[in-house]
Amino acid sequence: MFAVIGSLVMISNHYTLNGIKSRTVGDGQYGTARFATEKEIRETYAHVPYEPEQWRAGKHLPKEQGLVVGYKKKGNSITALVDSGDIHCLMIGAAGVGKTANFLYPNIEYACASGMSFLTTDTKGDLFRNYAGIAKEYYGYRISILDLRNPTRSDGNNILTLVNKYMDEYLKNPENLAAKARAEKYAKITAKTIICSEGASASSYGQNAFFYDAAEGVLATVIMTLSEFIPPDSAGHDKRHIMSVFKLVKELMAPMGKKTGFQVLVDSLPDTHKAGWMATAATSSSDQGMASVMSTVLSRLNSFIDSEQEQVLCYDSPIDAEHFASEKCAIFLIIPEEDPTKHFMAGLMIQNLSRELFSIADANEGKLKKRVVFYCDEFGTMPPFDVLPLFSAGRSRKL
Secondary structure, X not given: OHHHHHHHHHHHHHOOXXXXXXXXXOOEOOEOOOOOOHHHHHHHOEEEEOOHHHHHOOOOOOOOOOEEEEEXXXXXXXXXXXXXXXXXXXXXXXXXXXXXXXXXHHHHHHHHHHOOEEEEEEOOOHHHHHHHHXXXXXXXXXXXXXXXXXXXXXXXXXXXXXXXXXXXXXXXXXXXXXXXXXXXXXXXXXXHHHHOOOOOOHHHHHXXXXXXXXXXXXXXXXXXXXXXXXXXXXXXXXXXXXXXXXXXXXXXXXXXXXXXXXXXXXXXXXXXXXXXXXXXXXXXXXXXXHHXXXXXXXXXXXXXXXXXXXXXXXXXXXXXXXXXXXXXXXXXXXXXXXXXXXXXXXXXXXXXXXXXXXXXXXXXXXXXXXXXXXXXXXXXXXXXXXXXXXXXXXXXXXX
């Protein structure tokens, strides 16, 4: 027994990992990751003199659009390393390490100088206070402040703006079928965004998928008919917004003889009206199935019932997706991190804007005319929403 133990001790002293000679990182045994060389950095990134004072005076404005991912300092001069490729970037850091001050602020300044439209999520209001005025005064940007913390001081954000815009164009010229088609497309985008606001598609609901698919059709029908037929009130105010959609759905659930109000509405539309076709799945189901579909729509719209939020949702935004894609625009979305009931609105606004931008890009040979950026600060505090298209479809469309 002693001989065996002694042999094992002797073997362990001569055959250990300590005897393996260490090698330079990169030859395979420790992996192949490494830092970029100076040559690779020069070839990969555009080197742009970072001169905010000159830029704000309208001088030496950079032409290269992209994301500032680093810098080099020599004396008093700073050179920004700009990645102009179709990339996304994730910044992770503990509180107080400088994610906003040392990364986001320089990027917003560079976005303004290079003419990129951008949206920022802002939980504290710092981005709005520090850069909204600069973007407007020095760089000539159109500014929209969506303040979910203080909605009475916010700009409007009617998510039916583009539906109403193209419906009005069609009503002025009934021969303009392209305008009507765009109104239908944006109505369907809005309906899908609201019904599937938690990030899941209707098909992921399993046996209940029918109700969510049908609910999208019902909501699109209500949006289309409201946009086409509801006139302004006596004071001239446009009543075509999401709160009117909620009220109309609620009223259409009431029985009218042997049918519901919604079925009567659909029956009153011309046979060729697309709004009636969108609701076919719901109107063809049983009375119980129809009631379930309408309840699904109403449950999704319940989230918008808020007297303060109405100040945002019932008024048109100074910036819609088409302005955002073609002009110099900045949207500051202020999210109250202490009030989770408002968080879904941030996801809804980002999701709806991104889908509208995808549609605009598809009509422009698959890319936006210029690069736009979403700076989603404190992204982890927002609820789940359909974010995957932002990473996949967005990247190839200059978003």
